[in-house]
Amino acid sequence: MEIKKTNTDPQQAVKPIGEEQLQTFTKVLRKYKAGLTNTKNRIISNENWWKLRNTREESKDSTIDESLTFKSVSSWLHNVVTSKHADAMEAYPEPNILPREAGDKAEAKMLTDILPCILEQNHFESTYSDNMWQKGKYGTSVYKVLWDKSKLNGLGDISIECVNLLDLYWQPGISDIQKSRYFFHTELVDKDLLKTRYPELEDKLDGKSFVSADFNYDDTVDTSDMAVVIDVYYRKNGILHYVKYVDDKVLFATENETQPITSESGEMIKPPMAVTGLYDHGLYPYVFDALFPIEGSPCGYGYIDITRNPQTEIDLMKTAFVQNTMVGATPRYFAQDSAGVNEDEFLNTRKPIVHCTGGSLDDNRLRPIDYKPIDGSYLNLLRTTIDELRETSGNTETATGTTSGGVTAASAIAALQEASGKGSRDSTLSAYRAYGKVIEICIELIRQFYDMPRKFRILGQYGTEQYITYTNANLQPKSQGSAFGQDMGFKKPVFDVKVSAQKKNIYTKISQNELAMQFFSMGFFNPQNTDQALMCLDLMEFEGKDALMLKISQNGTMFQKLAQYMQMSLMLAAETHPEMVAGISGDIQQMLGGGAPMQGGTMPSLGNEENAVVSKAREQSAKASQPN
Secondary structure: OOOOOOOOOHHHHHOOOOHHHHHHHHHHHHHHHHHOHHHHHHHHHHHHHHOOOHHHHHOOOOOOOOOOOOOOOOOHHHHHHHHHHHHHHHOOEEEEEEEOOHHHHHHHHHHHHHHHHHHHHOOHHHHHHHHHHHHHHHOEEEEEEEEEOOOHHHOOEEEEEEOOHHHEEEOOOOOOHHHOOEEEEEEEEEHHHHHHHOHHHOOOOOOOOOOOOOOOOOOOOOOOOEEEEEEEEEEEOOEEEEEEEEOOEEEEEHHHOOOOEEOOOOOEEEOOHHHHOOOOOOOOOEEEEEOEEEOOEEEEEOHHHHHHHHHHHHHHHHHHHHHHHHHHHOOOEEEEOOOEEOHHHHHOOOOOEEEEEOOOOHHHHEEEOOOOOOOHHHHHHHHHHHHHHHHHHOOOOHHHOOOOOOOOOHHHHHHHHHHHOHHHHHHHHHHHHHHHHHHHHHHHHHHHHOOOOEEEEEEOHHHOEEEEEEOOHHHOOEEOOEEOOEEOOEEOOOEEEEEEEOOOOOOOHHHHHHHHHHHHHOOOOOHHHHHHHHHHHHOOOOOOHHHHHHHHHHHHHHHHHHHHHHHHHHHHHHHHOHHHHHHHHHHHHHHHHOOOOOOOOOOOOOOOOOOHHHHHHHHHHHOOOOOO
16 A cells, blocks of 8 residues: 655654554554464464475374384375365356446446456456465465555556465454454565655664564575564544554554645645545455354364364375385394394384394394285275365365266266365355455445546447446435435445356367357347347357357348348339349348248257267366356
8 A cells, every 4th residue: 555654743742643552553463463373373384284394283293203214295185275276266256246226227337347457457366366275275365455546657546465364463252354443464574665765764663563473484584674564454433544653653644644635726625534534435454255164263264274184194104104115125134143132223124134132033043024014904094084085175086077986977977076066166155255345345445536537448248349438426425305305315326246257167169169050050140030149149158158249230230231222222223224123122032031040950060079968967067166
C-alpha cells in the first residue's frame, strides 16, 4: 500500500496515534503471538514435511534410531498435496455478478466484464495457485485485498496478494478474523529502504522490537540489516483505522490524517481519513480460506496434518525393510576371538567379519550369521498403511486414474472417479466461498476509489472485443426522493456474487469435432434456422460457444439481406425484363427451400471414433473434481 510520509512537526506528540499508542499495539501483538504459538509451529512443521524433510519431524519421536545410516523418505504425502492442487486449478473460478434489483442489471453486467480484467492485471491465477498450495500444506490460505495508490502511475488500483501466514497475528480463540479486536501484519524491510522513504528514521532504527516466526529456509537469510514494519488494523466507532509503524516511530496513521481532500478551488472532495477511516467497507482486508475448519481459529487443518502419521509409519517400515535387505544381501560371519562379540563390527553391516570371544563356534570356528528374511505379513502391513494414507486424504487410485480389483468398464471407472472426487469438490467449494469474499471487497473498493474514468478491454456479445470507459458513478448511493413528506434517504446498489468454474479442462479434440458435426446434422448452420439455433446455443455451455453464435448470427443477417435483395430484383425484373422473372423466382424458391435440416439422417463419420459409453465416461471423469 502506498502511504504518505508522516510529518515531523512539533504537534506530533498531540496526535491521536503516538509513541504511547504504539507501545500498546506492540504489547497486544506480543500477547497475540504467544497465543498463536501452536498454530505457527504446526505451519512450520508442515512446511518441513512438504520439503521432504520428514526425518526432521520424525526424529522428534523417541522411537527413531538416530544411528541408522539410512532413513527412508517417501513422497506419498507429497503426492496427495500435488494431486489436490491440480484438482483446484482445474476448477479455476470466475465471477458472475448478479443484481438484487432490476435497475442494477446493466451495472452488474459491467462489473462481470471488468472484474476479470482487474484480476488478470493482478496475475490472479498465480496468486490463486499459491493460495491453493498453502491451503493443501497448512490447511489455510490468506488473500490480502487492498487499494494500491502507486499503481497506474499514481491513479491507483486494486491489489490482491497471497500472504505468509507466519506474518499475520489475530486475537486467539476467534473463528472469524473480522471479530478480532486488532489484526496485525508484520514484514521485514531493508533499513536503508526505510530511511530513504522516511528520512526522519535516520539513526533511529532498531527494528528488533518484535520478531516473527520464520520457515526453515534452505538458503541462509540474513536479517541483520532489516527492520520489522508492523501494520495494525482496528475499529473505532465502527470505522476501520490503520497504523503503520516501526519500533516506536509512526509511519502512517489514519487517525492522524485530519486534513480533508480538497480541489484546487478549496472545495472539499472527501472528508479526512480520521473521519472516514481507511476503507468504507469497514472490513479487515484479509480473507482466510480454511480446508478442514477448527473451532476457535480461522485456520484449519491441511492434508499434511491428517496424513503425517501414516507417512511416518511408511517411512519407518521402509527404513527397516531396506536395513533388512542390506543385512541379507551382505553375508557376514562370526569369528571366534577370546570371548564376547565385537558390537561395533556387528552393528556395522558394511563389515563382513564379526569377531567374537568365548565358547567355540562350529564349522571350524567360522560360520555364517543367521539371517531371517522379511515375512510377507510385514509387506501387507506396509500396503495397508499406504492405503490408509490414500483413503484418509481422498487421493485413492481411482482419483489418480488407476483402478484395481479387475474394474475395467469405462462407466464403472468414471463412477468410481466421481465418488472419489467428492473431497476435491468440497475443498474447491470452500475456495469459491473465499473467492466470493475477495470479489465482494473488490466491488467495494471500486465503489470507493474508481472516481476517475478507466479503460478496459472486455469481451462483448458473442466474444467480440470491446473497449469501454468505466467509473463508479452508478455504484454511489442514490436519493430515493420523498414520500408522504418524508425523506426516503439514499439507496446503495447491492450485488450478489456467483462463482463458477472456468471450463479449462481440455476434453478431447474428437469430442469437440463430434459436437460440431452434430450441429451440422441438426441444421444449426442453415441460415434460415438462425433464430432457433441461437436460442438453443444460448442454453448450452461448451468451449467456443460465443464465436459460434457470432458466426451463425452473421450468416443469418447475410441471408436476410440476400433474400431482400432478391425480392427487389424480382420486382424490378417484372417491370423491365419479364423474361427473367421465372429464373429469379426459381432461385428464390431454391434458396428458401434448400438446405433444410437433416431428418433422420446420421452424423457424418470423423474416423477414429470411440464408443459413446467410453466417450461419456471420459467426460464424466474429467469433471469429477469440479463443482457443479
